[in-house]
Amino acid sequence: xxxxxxxxxxxxxxxxxxxxxxxxxxxxxxxxxxxxxxxxxxxxxxxxxxxxxxxxxxxxxxxxxxxxxxxxxxxxxxxxxxxxxxxxxxxxxxxxxxxxxxxxxxxxxxxxxxxxxxxxxxxxxxxxxxxxxxxxxxxxxxxxxxxxxxxxxxxxxxxxxxxxxxxxxxxxxxxxxxxxxxxxxxxxxxxxxxxxxxxxxxxxxxxxxxxxxxxxxxxxxxxxxxxxxxxxxxxxxxxxxxxxxxxxxxxxxxxxxxxxxxxxxxxxxxxxxxxxxxxxxx
Numbered sequence: 188x189x190x191x192x193x194x195x196x197x198x199x200x201x202x203x204x205x206x207x208x209x210x211x212x213x214x215x216x217x218x219x220x221x222x223x224x225x226x227x228x229x230x231x232x233x234x235x236x237x238x239x240x241x242x243x244x245x246x247x248x249x250x251x252x253x254x255x256x257x258x259x260x261x262x263x264x265x266x267x268x269x270x271x272x273x274x275x276x277x278x279x280x281x282x283x284x285x286x287x288x289x290x291x292x293x294x295x296x297x298x299x300x301x302x303x304x305x306x307x308x309x310x311x312x313x314x315x316x317x318x319x320x321x322x323x324x325x326x327x328x329x330x331x332x333x334x335x336x337x338x339x340x341x342x343x344x345x346x347x348x349x350x351x352x353x354x355x356x357x358x359x360x361x362x363x364x365x366x367x368x369x370x371x372x373x374x375x376x377x378x379x380x381x382x383x384x385x386x387x388x389x390x391x392x393x394x395x396x397x398x399x400x401x402x403x404x405x406x407x408x409x410x411x412x413x414x415x416x417x418x419x420x421x422x423x424x425x426x427x428x429x430x431x432x433x434x435x436x437x438x439x440x441x442x443x444x445x446x447x448x449x450x451x452x453x454x455x456x457x458x459x460x461x462x463x464x465x466x467x468x469x
Contacts, residue, residue: 192244194406195271196359199240201424205249207233208261208270214374214445215433216294216398217275221440225253225294228433232293233274235368239416240409262286265401271415276370277330278398279464288406289399291421295452295469296398297391298327300364301357301372304386304417308363318343320362326459330392331366355417357385366392377443389419394466395452397398414462421457467468 192200209225214228234251243247254270261273265287276296300319302308308317311334321328323346334344345362347353351442354375356362365372371386376385402413418435420426427449432438434447446465449457452469461468 189314193408193448195403195409196240196244196412198268199249199271200244204252205237205240205272206252206254206270207237207355208254208256208264208275209309210257210275212347213276215438220309226439227274228429229274229293231397231429231432232420233272235420236272236290236400236413236416239412241381245380253338261401263348265403271402271409276398277340277401279462280462284464287400287401287465288404288405288410289462289463290410291417292399292456292469293421294337294370295395295396295450296368296370297392297395297458298366299369299391300366301354301376301387303357303360303384304365305384306363309388309390311388312340314342314364314379315340316342317362319364319366320356321346321366322347322348322349322353325367327366327368327392328438342350345443354379364388364433370445372405373447373466375467377445378441382446393469396449396466397456397464397469399406399462414460418460426457445462 209230212218215227217225218229220226237249237251256264256270256273264270265273276294309315315445319331319342321331328344328346332342335344347356350367350371353365354460357365372387376382379385389434402410430449433446437444
């Protein structure tokens with residue numbers, strides 16, 4: 188069997204360890220806890236892939252090594268063999284698929300807005316004539332501008348320096364809404380002075396964008412193992428419990444609850460696992 192192995196499986200068999208790339212602060216997907224240990228939703232999924240690799244290679248034990256990666260370094264470190272899996276919140280899109288492969292989608296994020304509950308703003312149309320904020324140079328502000336023009340909403344759109352400034356503008360009533368990826372908004376709300384004072388819109392400025400675990404391109408055998416492992420997890424009752432562990436329950440290190448129930452689109456993606464980068468798939 189060893190002679191037939193190729194790519195990552197051959198490398199792991201020879202070295203006796205597999206290296207997982209992780210992020211420092213991508214809550215709740217991949218981040219350090221208070222003991223500087225990598226934890227998160229994506230880390231737990233990668234553990235299932237590692238178990239599957241161990242079974243595939245018929246190993247009694249398989250050492251797992253962790254390598255901290257950044258947004259700019261994750262693809263080069265995967266390509267040069269430093270890491271074997273990148274376990275985080277990396278968007279799967281057609282452009283990146285020219286450099287790397289992904290296993291099945293583990294999260295969907297979309298551009299939405301946060302507002303105060305007391306504002307009673309529930310839809311994008313409710314923003315007509317209102318002042319909203321979004322980070323300068325972001326895809327989110329571009330989407331807001333496009334909606335403003337197309338739907339003739341007459342919104343006043345203010346560019347903020349960063350996410351913290353944008354959220355503060357809603358908190359201090361200088362803007363009624365802040366447009367950003369919904370998972371980012373959830374993290375900001377969870378850490379706000381009064382989390383219950385805010386609500387994330389159902390309406391979205393974008394279609395759902397998939398996050399996936401990255402692996403090396405053209406490594407068919409390794410991808411087959413990863414796809415089978417993730418599909419088995421996602422189609423089992425275990426995925427609901429794992430999702431709840433990170434998105435609807437208190438998480439380390441501060442016991443903050445992000446309070447993001449599984450969306451209908453996410454339920455569909457788990458029921459029919461896919462590595463598609465096309466937002467319309469979901």
